[in-house]
Amino acid sequence: MNSGDNAWMLASSALVLLMTPGLALFYGGMTRSKNVLSTMMHSFFLMGLVSVLWLFYGFTLSFGPDAGGGIIGTLKYFALEGIGNELWPDATIPSSTFMIFQCMFAIITPALITGAFAERMKFSSFVVFMVLWLTFVYCPVAHWVWGPDGWLMTMGALDFAGGTVVHINAGVAALCCALVVGKRKGYGTEPMMPHNLTLTLLGAGLLWFGWFGFNAGSALKANESAAMAFVVTHMATAAAALSWVFAEWIIKGKPTTLGVASGAVAGLVAITPASGFVGPVSSVIIGAVAGVVCYLAVLLKGPLGYDDSLDVVGVHGVGGTWGAIATGLFACAAVGGKDGLFFGNAGQLWTQVVAVAATILYSLVVTLIILYLIKAIMGLRVNEEDELVGVDTSTHGESGYNL
Amino acid sequence: MRKIEAIVKPHKLDEVKEALSSIGVQGMTITEVKGFGRQKGHKEIYRGAEYIVDFLPKIKIEVEVASDLVEPALEKIIVAARTGTIGDGKIFVTPVDKVVRIRTGEKDADAI
Numbered sequence: 001m002n003s004g005d006n007a008w009m010l011a012s013s014a015l016v017l018l019m020t021p022g023l024a025l026f027y028g029g030m031t032r033s034k035n036v037l038s039t040m041m042h043s044f045f046l047m048g049l050v051s052v053l054w055l056f057y058g059f060t061l062s063f064g065p066d067a068g069g070g071i072i073g074t075l076k077y078f079a080l081e082g083i084g085n086e087l088w089p090d091a092t093i094p095s096s097t098f099m100i101f102q103c104m105f106a107i108i109t110p111a112l113i114t115g116a117f118a119e120r121m122k123f124s125s126f127v128v129f130m131v132l133w134l135t136f137v138y139c140p141v142a143h144w145v146w147g148p149d150g151w152l153m154t155m156g157a158l159d160f161a162g163g164t165v166v167h168i169n170a171g172v173a174a175l176c177c178a179l180v181v182g183k184r185k186g187y188g189t190e191p192m193m194p195h196n197l198t199l200t201l202l203g204a205g206l207l208w209f210g211w212f213g214f215n216a217g218s219a220l221k222a223n224e225s226a227a228m229a230f231v232v233t234h235m236a237t238a239a240a241a242l243s244w245v246f247a248e249w250i251i252k253g254k255p256t257t258l259g260v261a262s263g264a265v266a267g268l269v270a271i272t273p274a275s276g277f278v279g280p281v282s283s284v285i286i287g288a289v290a291g292v293v294c295y296l297a298v299l300l301k302g303p304l305g306y307d308d309s310l311d312v313v314g315v316h317g318v319g320g321t322w323g324a325i326a327t328g329l330f331a332c333a334a335v336g337g338k339d340g341l342f343f344g345n346a347g348q349l350w351t352q353v354v355a356v357a358a359t360i361l362y363s364l365v366v367t368l369i370i371l372y373l374i375k376a377i378m379g380l381r382v383n384e385e386d387e388l389v390g391v392d393t394s395t396h397g398e399s400g401y402n403l
Numbered sequence: 404m405r406k407i408e409a410i411v412k413p414h415k416l417d418e419v420k421e422a423l424s425s426i427g428v429q430g431m432t433i434t435e436v437k438g439f440g441r442q443k444g445h446k447e448i449y450r451g452a453e454y455i456v457d458f459l460p461k462i463k464i465e466v467e468v469a470s471d472l473v474e475p476a477l478e479k480i481i482v483a484a485r486t487g488t489i490g491d492g493k494i495f496v497t498p499v500d501k502v503v504r505i506r507t508g509e510k511d512a513d514a515i
Contacts, residue, residue, distance in 0.1 A: 030449075191454040193447065252448050262450060299451040311450060 002092035008222035009097045015213025016104035020047055020111050022206025026261070027115050029199030030310050032192060034390025035119040036199075036400040042114035046130060050107045053134055055080055058106055059099050061139035063147050070151030072140050089148070091220050101217060102142075109138055109166045115310030116174035117181045117380075120387050123395050125380050132370045133173060137363055141165050145355070157355035158331060158338060158348070160229065161218035163273025163324040164359040171317020172363040174308060180371040181380045183307035185387050192309075197257055204261035208237055211268045215275040228335055229275040233268065236287030240267025243291030251299075259295070262315060266294035269319035274327040277336035286326045294319045321356055328352030404499040404511065405473045409464045410436065410492040411484040416462045422479035423466060429515070432465045442490035461492060467499055467515050 024043035028036045050058070056079050064073030077083050080099065088098040110130050117126075144152040145165050152164070159165065184192065194200060215233040219226035244263025249255040270290035271283055278286065298314035308314070328349035331340035339345035374380060381387070386394035393399055411419055416433065423431065437458035444457040468476055473496060485491055504514040 191456075193454055194449055248448075248451060252451060252453075254448055256448060258449055295451065302452060 001087060001094060002221070005092045005221045005223075006094065006097055008226065009093050009101055009217060009220065012213035012217025013097070013101040013104055015210045016101065016108065016217065017047070017210075019104075019207050019210035019214065020044075020108050022203045022210055023108065023111055024203065025199045026203030026207060026265070027118060027200075027310050029196045029201075029203065030115075030194040030258075031118055032390070033195040033401060034392055034399070036195065036392065037396055037398055038123070038391035039114070039118045041123075041396060042118070042126065043111045045127070046111045046114075047107055049127065049130060050110060050134060051103055053131065054099075054103045054106050058134060058139055059083070059102065061135070062106070062142040063099075063102065066143075066147065066149035070144060070147075070149050070154055073143050073147055093220065098220070101220075102146075105162060105166060105214070106134065106138060106142070109162075109170050110134055112166070112170035112312055112316055113173045113177060115312040116177040116308045118309045119391060120184050120381050121177075121181060121391075122378075122380060122382050123391075125374050125378055128374055128378070129370060129380075132374075133367065136370065137169065137173065137366050138165075141169050141359055141362065144358070152355045152358065155354065156338075156348070156351050158277055158327045158336075158352065159273045159324065159355065160276035160327075160336070161215045161272045163269075163320045163327065164355050167269045167272060167316040167320025168324065168356060168359045169320075169363045171313050171315075171320055172360050173367040174312035175306070175317060176364060176367040176371055178306045178308040178313065180368065180375060184309065185384060187307045188305075194258065197261075201257055201261050204264050207268060208264055211237070211272075215272060219276060225276050225336065228279070231280055232278055232283035233271050233275050235280050236271035236274075236283040236290070237264050237267035239284040239287030240264060240270065240291035240294075243288040244295045245291075247292045247295045262294070262298070262311070263291040266290045266315050266319045269294075269316055270323035270326065272320070273323045274330060277327055277331040277338060277340075279330075279332055279335050282326075282330035282332070282342075286323065286330060289326070290319050290322055293322055321360075324352050324356045325349070404502060404515065405468055405470055406497050406499045407464075407466045407468060407473065407476055407480070408495040408497070409466075409480050409484065410438070410461050410494075411464065411480075412486065412490065412492060413460055413462050415484045415486070416464070418483040419464060419480055422483040423476060426472065426475050426479055428466055428468060428472070428476060430466070434463045434465075436461050436463045440490070440493065459490065467502060469512060469515060 020043050024040040028040040031039045060077035061073050064076045067074045083095045083099050088095040142165050144150040145159050216226040216230035241260050241263040245255045245259045248259045267287035297318040298311045329341045331338050333339045341349045447454050502514040
């Protein structure tokens with residue numbers, strides 16, 4: 001075991017965990033005040049739920065020895081059997097460190113989806129949805145991309161820290177949720193303004209901070225690759241925060257704080273798959289494009305007519321897709337050992353497209369099946385009256401602000 | 404006795420208070436209110452979605468004065484609260500039937 005690597009990976013795991021409370025703040029500030037707690041509850045509840053599922057079977061489905069064809073892991077590590085002090089294969093850290101690092105990724109991915117159905121989802125249905133989604137969508141896709149002999153990894157798809165597994169996956173699931181759960185009551189006719197953007201800005205700051213563990217930690221070592229991933233993560237985020245603000249300033253006339261926060265997150269999302277493979281200048285381009293593209297994607301939501309309440313599709317779906325494609329464009333062998341199109345390897349771009357398409361298709365189909373099943377059996381939404389008073393008091397019996 | 408109810412821009416509150424004190428007005432009640440008149444609302448933009456916010460924050464000042472103080476008080480409020488731009492507010496004056504100071508039981512002019 002390398003104690004330097006282990007120290008960095010344990011710290012990274014804690015950083016990635018912090019992203020989920022950060023996300024709770026980021027999302028919570030954007031809802032109306034009557035739904036702030038229910039929205040933050042989604043993230044916090046998942047920190048509990050996913051961790052326990054991960055211990056028993058999530059980790060082994062994702063990272064257990066391949067069951068055949070690179071589709072899913074076997075149950076060899078059920079209840080963390082054999083996951084302890086011994087080194088994780090091809091790594092310099094104990095397998096328990098690797099397991100807990102990956103646990104934090106499994107927590108934040110479903111938490112990202114919750115922005116799509118905020119302010120109206122029934123809590124019990126949310127719990128059932130998340131158990132099924134983690135089991136049947138997250139674990140297989142994580143296995144394809146990162147698991148031993150996963151088929152996308154074998155094919156050579158590059159995804160350093162989770163552009164496909166985390167962001168495209170969550171973005172597509174979010175789109176399904178927005179469509180099947182349906183619009184919030186009054187969407188399009190009543191104003192639905194964020195109630196406290198100071199929370200959102202604080203949340204964006206915590207996400208930016210925690211993301212260093214997410215991306216640089218994905219090197220699994222405290223080495224040069226981690227250092228470069230750290231640098232490009234920061235630079236892409238900086239560029240995207242600027243480009244989103246400039247885009248809205250030009251189009252709508254005002255530079256906004258929600259814009260700078262959203263741009264930063266869009267940049268973080270886009271650089272995620274590319275972070276171990278591209279250099280600093282490429283990262284600035286990836287981030288700058290992400291800020292503008294995600295802003296335009298969010299603008300499109302209105303005309304398209306679906307109510308993705310907190311823009312998970314526009315930021316994570318679109319940003320993740322751009323990042324995965326951009327990895328195929330900007331990857332540079334001098335950084336991460338693989339070249340992309342701009343460095344003379346056109347084939348990599350095609351591999352990236354296949355990985356993106358496979359993730360979108362699989363996530364779309366299975367998420368829809370899960371949603372329609374739950375809708376038929378127990379319903380997805382709180383009733384109209386409860387939605388009107390707010391999910392905080394009607395479901396949780398609390399209100400965020402008692403002044 | 405009259406009640407003067409003045410709706411003013413929030414940042415003008417201190418000037419109005421000073422001006423009224425200077426002519427011997429000894430107390431007032433203020434409330435943070437929202438509303439609109441000819442100024443109408445303003446536009447807010449969140450992630451590109453535009454919302455018209457109709458109700459703007461104002462301060463409502465309520466003062467009870469003896470009838471002979473009404474005109475000087477109005478003058479003071481107008482001078483202090485005016486910026487000359489739309490949205491400066493309005494003043495309403497209404498008669499007051501009775502005033503009682505709770506601690507002493509004093510009534511009307513003595514209680515103002």
